[in-house]
Amino acid sequence: MSIDLATVRRIAxxxxxxxxxxxxxxxxxxxxxxxxxxxxxxxxxxxxxPPLTSVVDAELPRRADVVTDxxxxxxxxxxxxxxxxxxxxxxxxxx
Amino acid sequence: MxxxxxxxxxxxxxxxxxxxxxxxxxxxAYIEAMAAARALNxxxxxxxxxxxxxxxxxDQALAAGNAGPLAGIPLGIKDLFCTxxxxxxxxxxxxxxxxxxxxxxxxxxxxxxxxxMLGKTAMDEFAMGSSTETAVTGPVTNPWRGEGSNKNLxxxxxxxxxxxxxxxxxxxxxxxxxxxxxxxxxxxxxGTVGIKPTYGRCSRWGIIAFASSLDQAGPIARxxxxxxxxLKSMAGHDPKDSTSINAPVPDFEAALSGDIRGLKxxxxxxxxxxxxxxxxxxxxxxxxxxxxDAGAKIVDVSLPHTQYALATYYIVAPAEASSNxxxxxxxxxxxxxNNGGGLHDMYAKTRAAGFGKEVKRRILxxxxxxxxxxxxxxxxxxxxxxxxxxxxFAEAFKKVDVLLTPTAPSSAFGIGETTDPIAxxxxxxFTVPASLAGLPAMSLPAGLDKAGLPLGLQLIGKVLDExxxxxxxxxxxxxxxxxxxxxxxxRS
Numbered sequence: 001m002s003i004d005l006a007t008v009r010r011i012a013x014x015x016x017x018x019x020x021x022x023x024x025x026x027x028x029x030x031x032x033x034x035x036x037x038x039x040x041x042x043x044x045x046x047x048x049x050p051p052l053t054s055v056v057d058a059e060l061p062r063r064a065d066v067v068t069d070x071x072x073x074x075x076x077x078x079x080x081x082x083x084x085x086x087x088x089x090x091x092x093x094x095x
Numbered sequence: 096m097x098x099x100x101x102x103x104x105x106x107x108x109x110x111x112x113x114x115x116x117x118x119x120x121x122x123x124a125y126i127e128a129m130a131a132a133r134a135l136n137x138x139x140x141x142x143x144x145x146x147x148x149x150x151x152x153x154d155q156a157l158a159a160g161n162a163g164p165l166a167g168i169p170l171g172i173k174d175l176f177c178t179x180x181x182x183x184x185x186x187x188x189x190x191x192x193x194x195x196x197x198x199x200x201x202x203x204x205x206x207x208x209x210x211x212m213l214g215k216t217a218m219d220e221f222a223m224g225s226s227t228e229t230a231v232t233g234p235v236t237n238p239w240r241g242e243g244s245n246k247n248l249x250x251x252x253x254x255x256x257x258x259x260x261x262x263x264x265x266x267x268x269x270x271x272x273x274x275x276x277x278x279x280x281x282x283x284x285x286g287t288v289g290i291k292p293t294y295g296r297c298s299r300w301g302i303i304a305f306a307s308s309l310d311q312a313g314p315i316a317r318x319x320x321x322x323x324x325x326l327k328s329m330a331g332h333d334p335k336d337s338t339s340i341n342a343p344v345p346d347f348e349a350a351l352s353g354d355i356r357g358l359k360x361x362x363x364x365x366x367x368x369x370x371x372x373x374x375x376x377x378x379x380x381x382x383x384x385x386x387x388d389a390g391a392k393i394v395d396v397s398l399p400h401t402q403y404a405l406a407t408y409y410i411v412a413p414a415e416a417s418s419n420x421x422x423x424x425x426x427x428x429x430x431x432x433n434n435g436g437g438l439h440d441m442y443a444k445t446r447a448a449g450f451g452k453e454v455k456r457r458i459l460x461x462x463x464x465x466x467x468x469x470x471x472x473x474x475x476x477x478x479x480x481x482x483x484x485x486x487x488f489a490e491a492f493k494k495v496d497v498l499l500t501p502t503a504p505s506s507a508f509g510i511g512e513t514t515d516p517i518a519x520x521x522x523x524x525f526t527v528p529a530s531l532a533g534l535p536a537m538s539l540p541a542g543l544d545k546a547g548l549p550l551g552l553q554l555i556g557k558v559l560d561e562x563x564x565x566x567x568x569x570x571x572x573x574x575x576x577x578x579x580x581x582x583x584x585x586r587s
Contacts, residue, residue: 003463011466015417016421017443017450031460033516035460037409043403044403044476044480049483052478055531056558079194079428081428088426090438091437
C-alpha cells in the first residue's frame, strides 16, 4: 500500500492541514517510509486475538446525569483569538 | 547553608522541616541558578514571582506546623501540564499565548502538598519526540558533555527540559509525561531517575493530550527516593479522568527497604538486540550481578512480540494524536491564521502554520490509518498486536516479580544529528513495550560510557506494583554508587 500525491492531498484535507504542492512529494516519501516500516505487523498472526482498547481492567465509572460544572463563560472565552457578544467568533462561512 | 543546590529533595525536605533554612532561601538559590542556566534553554517560561509567593506560603505553613510533605520544594513543570494563568503551550506554536483558566490535577496535587513552581520546562512539540529539539522555544541542551568535548548533546525527550533542569540542578525535581518513553529515555540521557507509573496512577486531567491510551505523568528526580516522594504526591484517584485507577496510593518511599532477598528478576532475552552497543550490554550484565549479590534470583524470560512493539506504537499513538489534535483549529485558543478565505481556509492555514513537521507527519499518518478502507489493516491490526504484547508481559509476570533491561540503545547524541524519523523512533525500542502494556517502569543511572556520558537501566513492574520497582531501583542505585555530575559549563 503506497501513498500517492492524491492520497496525501486527501488525508491533508481530512486533517485540515494546508500543504503546498511542492511539499506533497517529500511528505509522500516520508509517509511511505513510515508505512512500509509498520507493515512488518502483517507477519504477526492475530487470528482470533481481540484488540486491546484499555490497559486497565476497570469498568468505566458511571455517575448521575446532572450538570456538575460550568457557569463561567468568561473563563471559557478567555483564550479565544476572537470572541464577540459572549461567543467564539469565526470568519464568515461562504459555501 | 553554603550549597543549597547540592541537597537532594529528601535532604531539602528534612532540612526545611527542621527549620535549618527557609523555603525562601531555597527558592532564592534555585531562581538564581535557573536564571544563570539559560544557555541550556530548559525552561520555556520562568515564574520566579510565583515561586517566591509559594515559598512564603510554605514558610508560613512550616512555622505553623501544618506544612505538606513537599513544603518549599522547588520544581520544574513540563509544558504539557496546564497551569492556571501560566503559559501552557505543549512547546507548540499552535498554543501561542495559551494561559489556562484551570490547573491540572497532578500539579494541583503538588501545590496542595506545598511544592513551589519555578517555571515550565520545554519539551518536544506535543511530546512527540526523543530529543527535545522540536520545542517552539528551540532545542534544549543536555548539561552533560562528552569527556573533553564541547559538542552540545540532546537531553532526550520528550521531557528533555525537565531532565536537563534536574541534571543541571536548576530544579529539585520535575514533572514529566511518558507516552512511549518520554520520562525514562531523557532520564537515562541525563543521569537522572524517572518513573512512569502504571497507566491510571496519575490523573490525565489538565495534561494536554497526545495519545490518551498511553499518556501517563511521572516524576524526574536526582535519586530513587526523591522520585518516590514526588510520585506519592502526584498520584491518586481523580473522578475527572475516567481512566484514573481508584486504588490507595502507597507510601512509595517506605518501599525502599533495601531487602530484595528471594525476589525474582526477569531478564527478557528479546532485549539483547544485535545493534546494542557492547557497553550497554555490559552495564546490563553488571546490573544483573548487583541484584544477584543482593540476594535476588535471576530468571530468563521471553517476551516474544517485543520486536513488533515500535511499529504497533507508531500506528496507535499517531491515530490517537490525529483525533486529539483535531481540537486545535484557531477558534477556542492559541494561534489563528486568517487570510480572509473563510472558515475552512482558516482551519487549514492555522494548522499548517501552528504545527511543526513531526507533529504534521504524525497527524497525517494517524488520519490515514483511521481512514475508511485502512482502519482494519493498520489500526485494528495494531490493537491486536498490542494485546499480544500485553499478554507476553502477563506470562512473564507469572514467573518473576520485576524485569531488568537497558533504558535506551545509546547514550545522548548530538543536537541535529538524527534527522531520519525512524532512526529517532528507535530510541524508544526498550521503553515502548511497557507503555503499550500500561506497566510501571523506571529508569535510573547505572554508569558512564567511554565518552563519560550517563547510561540508564530500566525496571518494569507488575500493574500497580511501583513499590517493587522502587525497592529494586534503590538496591541498584546503592550498588552503582553513581556520583558523576556534569561540569557546570552553562553557568553564566
